[in-house]
Amino acid sequence: xxxxxxxxxxxxxxxxxxxxxxxxxxxxxxxxxxxxxxxxxxxxxxxxxxxxxxxxxxxxxxxxxxxxxxxxxxxxxxxxxxxxxxxxxxxxxxxxxxxxxxxxxxxxxxxxxxxxxxxxxxxxxxxxxxxxxxxxxxxxxxxxxxxxxxxxxxxxxxxxxxxxxxxxxxxxxxxxxxxxxxxxxxxxxxxxxxxxxxxxxxxxxxxxxxxxxxxxxxxxxxxxxxxxxxxxxxxxxxxxxxxxxxxxxxxxxxxxxxxxxxxxxxxxxxxxxxxxxxxxxxxxxxxxxxxxxxxxxxxxxxxxxxxxxxxxxxxxxxxxxxxxxxxxxxxxxxxxxxxxxxxxxxxxxxxxxxxxxxxxxxxxxxxxxxxxxxxxxxxxxxxxxxxxxxxxxxxxxxxxxxxxxxxxxxxxxxxxxxxxxxxxxxxxxxxxxxxxxxxxxxxxxxxxxxxxxxxxxxxxxxxxxxxxxxxxxxxxxxxxxxxxxxxxxxxxxxxxxxxxxxxxxxxxxxxxxxxxxxxxxxxxxxxxxxxxxxxxxxxxxxxxxxxxxxxxxxxxxxxxxxxxxxxxxxxxxxxxxxxxxxxxxxxxxxxxxxxxxxxxxxxxxxxxxxxxxxxxxxxxxxxxxxxxxxxxxxxxxxxxxxxxxxxxxxxxxxxxxxxxxxxxxxxxxxxxxxxxxxxxxxxxxxxxxxxxxxxxxxxxxxxxxxxxxxxxxxxxxxxxxxxxxxxxxxxxxxxxxxxxxxxxxxxx
Numbered sequence: 001x002x003x004x005x006x007x008x009x010x011x012x013x014x015x016x017x018x019x020x021x022x023x024x025x026x027x028x029x030x031x032x033x034x035x036x037x038x039x040x041x042x043x044x045x046x047x048x049x050x051x052x053x054x055x056x057x058x059x060x061x062x063x064x065x066x067x068x069x070x071x072x073x074x075x076x077x078x079x080x081x082x083x084x085x086x087x088x089x090x091x092x093x094x095x096x097x098x099x100x101x102x103x104x105x106x107x108x109x110x111x112x113x114x115x116x117x118x119x120x121x122x123x124x125x126x127x128x129x130x131x132x133x134x135x136x137x138x139x140x141x142x143x144x145x146x147x148x149x150x151x152x153x154x155x156x157x158x159x160x161x162x163x164x165x166x167x168x169x170x171x172x173x174x175x176x177x178x179x180x181x182x183x184x185x186x187x188x189x190x191x192x193x194x195x196x197x198x199x200x201x202x203x204x205x206x207x208x209x210x211x212x213x214x215x216x217x218x219x220x221x222x223x224x225x226x227x228x229x230x231x232x233x234x235x236x237x238x239x240x241x242x243x244x245x246x247x248x249x250x251x252x253x254x255x256x257x258x259x260x261x262x263x264x265x266x267x268x269x270x271x272x273x274x275x276x277x278x279x280x281x282x283x284x285x286x287x288x289x290x291x292x293x294x295x296x297x298x299x300x301x302x303x304x305x306x307x308x309x310x311x312x313x314x315x316x317x318x319x320x321x322x323x324x325x326x327x328x329x330x331x332x333x334x335x336x337x338x339x340x341x342x343x344x345x346x347x348x349x350x351x352x353x354x355x356x357x358x359x360x361x362x363x364x365x366x367x368x369x370x371x372x373x374x375x376x377x378x379x380x381x382x383x384x385x386x387x388x389x390x391x392x393x394x395x396x397x398x399x400x401x402x403x404x405x406x407x408x409x410x411x412x413x414x415x416x417x418x419x420x421x422x423x424x425x426x427x428x429x430x431x432x433x434x435x436x437x438x439x440x441x442x443x444x445x446x447x448x449x450x451x452x453x454x455x456x457x458x459x460x461x462x463x464x465x466x467x468x469x470x471x472x473x474x475x476x477x478x479x480x481x482x483x484x485x486x487x488x489x490x491x492x493x494x495x496x497x498x499x500x501x502x503x504x505x506x507x508x509x510x511x512x513x514x515x516x517x518x519x520x521x522x523x524x525x526x527x528x529x530x531x532x533x534x535x536x537x538x539x540x541x542x543x544x545x546x547x548x549x550x551x552x553x554x555x556x557x558x559x560x561x562x563x564x565x566x567x568x569x570x571x572x573x574x575x576x577x578x579x580x581x582x583x584x585x586x587x588x589x590x591x592x593x594x595x596x597x598x599x600x601x602x603x604x605x606x607x608x609x610x611x612x613x614x615x616x617x618x619x620x621x622x623x624x625x626x627x628x629x630x631x632x633x634x635x636x637x638x639x640x641x642x643x644x645x646x647x648x649x650x651x652x653x654x655x656x657x658x659x660x661x662x663x664x665x666x667x668x669x670x671x672x673x674x675x676x677x678x679x680x681x682x683x684x685x686x687x688x689x690x691x692x693x694x695x696x697x698x699x700x701x702x703x704x705x706x707x708x709x710x711x712x713x714x715x716x717x718x719x720x721x722x723x724x725x726x727x728x729x730x731x732x733x734x735x736x737x738x739x740x741x742x743x744x745x746x747x748x
Contacts, residue, residue, distance in 0.1 A: 003047075004040040008068050010108035014117040015061040017093050017100075023417050023447050027094040029055035030117065032064060035086045038074040060295075070109040091117055179253055180260035281634035284663040284675035284746070285598060291739040292596040294320065297563035298495050299545075301555040306334075308543070308552060310566045311498050312597040317344045319498045320597045320736050324568060325507070330533035333572050334541055336510050336591060336599070339736050341672065342501025349560035351395065352388045352491035356476065359386040359488065363455070365475075371433075372402040374472040378457040382473060384488075386451045390416075392493035392562045395444045397451065398437030400476045400487045403428035406464045408471025409456045412440050416449035426474040427462040433476075437490060444491070451489065495560040504674055504736045506707045508622040511589055511601045512730065515614030518579050519721060524614040525576035527585065535572040538586065542569040566593040573608075583608050602679075602731040607722045614718050618684050618730035621676035621711035623664045628674070628709060630747060631701055634661035638748035645703035652699040652711075657687040659699065662711050663746055670743035672736075676711065679731040686715040693717055 003009065016025040034049040047067070056062035067074075069084050076082040087106045104120040172178030252258030294312035301308055305326025311319045323338045356373065363382025365373045375382035388397070397414065407426030414420050422440045455473035458464060464471040476488050515524040516534075527534045543550040544567040555561070568591045573583035589603040601619065625646070631639045633655050652659070661677040681687045685698075692698060692714070699713040715728070 003067065004043045004045045006042055006073065007040060008071050008110060009065040010068050010112055011063055011065050011114045012089065012106065012108075012117060012120075013061060013063050013114065014091060019095065021417075021447055023095070023445070025093045025095045027055070028062065029053055029092050030062065030064065031090045031092070032066065033088045033090075034066075035088070036076070036082075038067075038082055038085065039077065039079075041073055041075045041079075066106075066108065068110045068112075069107050089117065089120070174262070176262065178262050180262050281660050283677055284632070284634065284661045285677040285733045285735050287746070288663075288673055288675045288735045288737050288739075288742075289594075289596045289598045291742070292598075292735070292737045293318075293739065294595050294597050294737070297566060297593065297595050299550065299561040299563050299566060300495075301552055301557055301559050303557065306541075306552045309498075310563070310593050311344075311496065312593070312595055313344065313496055317496060318342070318738055319344050319496065320504070320738065321498050321500070322593060322599065323507075324591075329529065331529035331535050332537045332541075333528040333535035333587070334568060334570060335507070335528060337507035338503065339505040339674075340498070340500040340502060341504055341736065341738055342499045344496035344498045347495050347497040347560075348396070348492040349495050349558075350490050350556075351391065351493045351561065353487055354386045354388065354489045356488050359384040361385075368402075368474075371476060372474060373476075374402075374474045375455050376408075376470070376472055378455050382455040384453045384475070386489060388449050388451060388489075388491055390444045390446050390449060390491055390493075392495075393445055395491050395493040396439050397441040397444065397489065397491055398439050399424060399489050400434060400437045401426050402431070402433050402474040402476065404431035404474070405429055405462075406466055406470070406472045407459065407462075408464065408473050409459045410473055411454045411456050413452045413454070414441050414444075414449050415452075417445045417447035418443070423456070425459040425462065426472070427459045427464070437487070437492075439492075493560070493562065495562075502627065502669070502672065503624050504627065504672065505622050505624060508620075508708050508710065509617075510620055510622060510734065511591070511603055512587065512605070512618055513620065514616035515718075516574060516584050516611050517576060517614070518582070518584060519610035519612055521576075521578050521612070523576060523578045524612075527574040527576075527587070528572075532577065534574050534576055535587070536575065536583075538571040538573050543567070544569065565595075567591065574605075584611050597735050597737050599734040600731075601733070602729075604727060604729045606728075607724055607726045610724050611722050613716050613720050613722060616714060616716050616718070617712050618715050618728075619676065619678055619713075619732040621662055621664075621674075621734070622708055623674050623710070625703070625705065625707055625709045627669065627672065628664040628666050630665040630667065630743075631709075631711065632663040632665060632746060632748050633659045635659050636748060639701055641701070641703060641709045643706065646705055648703050650701040650703070651696055652701060653696050656695040656698040657681070657685055657692070657713070664709075665743045665747055667743060667747075671738050671740055673739070673742040673746065674736040675734070677733045678713075679733065680729065683728065684715070684730040684732060685713045691717045691720045 012030075014028065014030055016028045018024050031051055031053045033051045034047075037046060037049040039046050054062055054064045066087055069086065071083075072081070074082050084107065087108075088103065089106050090101060090103045093100045093102075104117070106115075106120055108115065174181045253261050292312075293314040293316075295315060296313040298311050298313065299308055300311070302323075303326055307324065307326040309321050309323050311321040313319050318341070320339065320341045322336060323340075325335045325337045327334070361382070361384045363375055363377040363380040365375045365377075365382065367373050397412075399410075399412065403426045405427065407428060409423055409425050409427075412422050412424060420441045424438055424440050458468060458471040509528065509530075513526060513528070513530070515526055517524045525532055525534055529535065543552050544565075545561070545563045546565055550561065569589075571586070571588040574585040574587060575581070575583055585605050585607055587603070587605045589601065592600045592602075594600075603618075625641070625643070629641050631641060633639075633652065635655060635658055637652075637654055639650055639652070660681060661675065664674045666672050678684045682689070686692060697714075699711070702708075702710045702712060704710060715730075716722075
């Protein structure tokens with residue numbers, strides 16, 4: 001889609017709705033109809049009000065873009081300025097043979113860059129505005145060709161010539177080396193706020209002066225420049241006695257309670273910008289998340305200490321995988337450790353397991369052994385019923401049973417989002433128990449299913465050894481709960497076995513690391529674990545999929561689980577070897593991972609007693625030394641990394657507390673990148689607060705060793721005393737991803 005140059009656009013997102021049973025609509029399409037056609041005045045190109053429909057691929061979200069309705073530059077067919085038309089947006093959702101229609105009115109205005117269909121408000125819309133330009137018939141009571149002298153004569157006696165010495169010239173308003181304008185909210189417009197990558201200094205004040213408003217286009221006075229009049233007063237009475245009160249003294253330029261100066265680039269100098277204002281910095285996390293092709297999440301349990309891996313998967317099978325350690329060496333804090341990327345292969349994993357005790361039955365059953373039952377009741381008939389919940393599309397239902405030459409036939413019927421019926425036989429010439437299960441129903445879609453088994457009698461293809469009519473319908477039971485034969489039926493789902501082809505980040509703390517000792521103590525020790533256990537559970541860690549708790553402890557090692565999102569919530573107490581059982585700090589954190597690969601960290605720590613800090617860091621950014629050779633910062637600087645720098649540190653002097661985002665790039669693999677961002681910089685890195693390192697050493701790039709390169713920013717100066725009850729909050733985002741051309745797109 002191509003719009004005329006200069007047209008500003010808003011984006012509307014939409015996705016397939018979900019039913020109350022957790023099933024997703026099969027198809028969604030959105031139709032847009034503008035309330036009027038418009039013309040882009042700069043080129044004369046019309047944009048007509050056709051009805052257009054967008055239908056994304058099944059299961060994928062959709063987007064569409066339209067022009068903002070309040071932007072200047074559009075006219076109606078008569079050439080009059082035209083704004084505030086509206087779009088009628090109709091969403092049609094299909095579920096099987098059913099269709100649901102939702103219609104909303106959308107009037108995106110400048111600043112609403114991205115909106116979601118579900119968040120569009122209802123209600124009436126504003127009317128379009130067509131604004132023809134009114135002709136000028138007179139100026140100050142004078143008609144015809146009015147010259148400056150005639151206008152001045154007309155105003156003589158009403159507008160005494162003011163003394164404009166010591167005032168600011170209107171031509172300096174909003175231009176290079178002038179003063180900043182203020183918008184309707186008494187704020188400096190974004191266009192006049194500088195990129196924080198440079199150090200700006202206020203320019204010298206011009207000797208010309210500026211009044212508070214402009215009368216250049218309407219009023220003139222004899223012997224007075226047209227930019228020297230206060231238009232608001234002249235326009236009202238034509239009889240201003242003095243314009244002194246509406247003039248701005250030069251002394252107010254760049255001064256407290258005055259006006260902001262502008263530098264040579266027409267930007268407000270850094271000293272006049274409030275600390276922490278995130279201005280004109282590229283958010284590399286957001287940029288990489290927008291490029292991410294990952295659409296699915298899966299969890300795999302890897303160790304007996306609840307070590308897990310969370311993989312972000314693309315439709316083609318590539319992945320980025322985040323590893324969380326379990327408790328280690330007595331330390332209870334789960335650290336976000338290694339990060340890998342690479343390819344993957346298809347595997348299946350048990351996601352539902354039903355035992356004999358989990359089903360309801362009718363008819364008569366006989367226990368033949370500790371692990372098996374059978375029935376010969378085809379009159380009642382004998383049945384069993386189970387309910388299973390399927391989370392992963394394409395799952396299979398498997399049956400576990402004993403089989404011998406007396407076996408008969410079962411009918412298995414499943415009803416739910418997909419309904420199927422299958423027969424299976426428990427006859428076998430040689431007696432055996434099928435430990436892997438017999439796959440009887442396949443390609444199940446997510447949802448809740450009811451499974452009903454009914455005994456049919458003899459296998460029509462295999463007469464039982466006892467003769468016709470004597471067949472046994474064998475089933476597994478759970479009398480021996482420790483035996484694998486305890487499983488009656490289960491569901492296996494498709495997953496991806498990830499290949500850890502490339503290490504993006506070695507195991508190294510990311511969210512927090514600080515040396516702590518009791519006030520007056522002798523020994524500083526790292527929290528969390530740096531060779532010595534210092535973190536102990538205050539609450540058990542909670543693993544979440546959305547708002548559902550994941551029972552990681554009950555998962556088998558190697559077992560998978562599909563996720564909508566992943567969150568790990570922790571609360572621990574920190575001690576060191578000299579504090580004994582006395583807790584020094586309390587730490588609470590959350591790590592939230594989305595399908596795009598973006599990791600959001602929020603955290604809070606509190607001093608429980610008076611403590612002293614050594615080295616201390618929030619939201620560090622580690623990466624592979626062997627892979628990444630360039631660091632790019634959000635204020636536009638780039639720094640080299642290489643093995644020749646191992647053991648050194650590069651001070652990020654310009655970045656200090658100003659840079660909010662960092663990006664690692666690899667010239668040897670241009671399709672791989674990692675990014676980090678500080679959130680809540682006033683608390684995360686304590687921007688503008690006391691007890692900080694000098695600007696030259698606040699932030700630095702550590703070329704640690706052959707494994708790790710890492711960005712740091714110290715929130716506190718080492719040696720700072722922290723009194724009891726002090727609370728520190730921190731947060732940020734990380735993302736590691738793969739995408740074509742990332743290096744060429746972002747390298748500086």
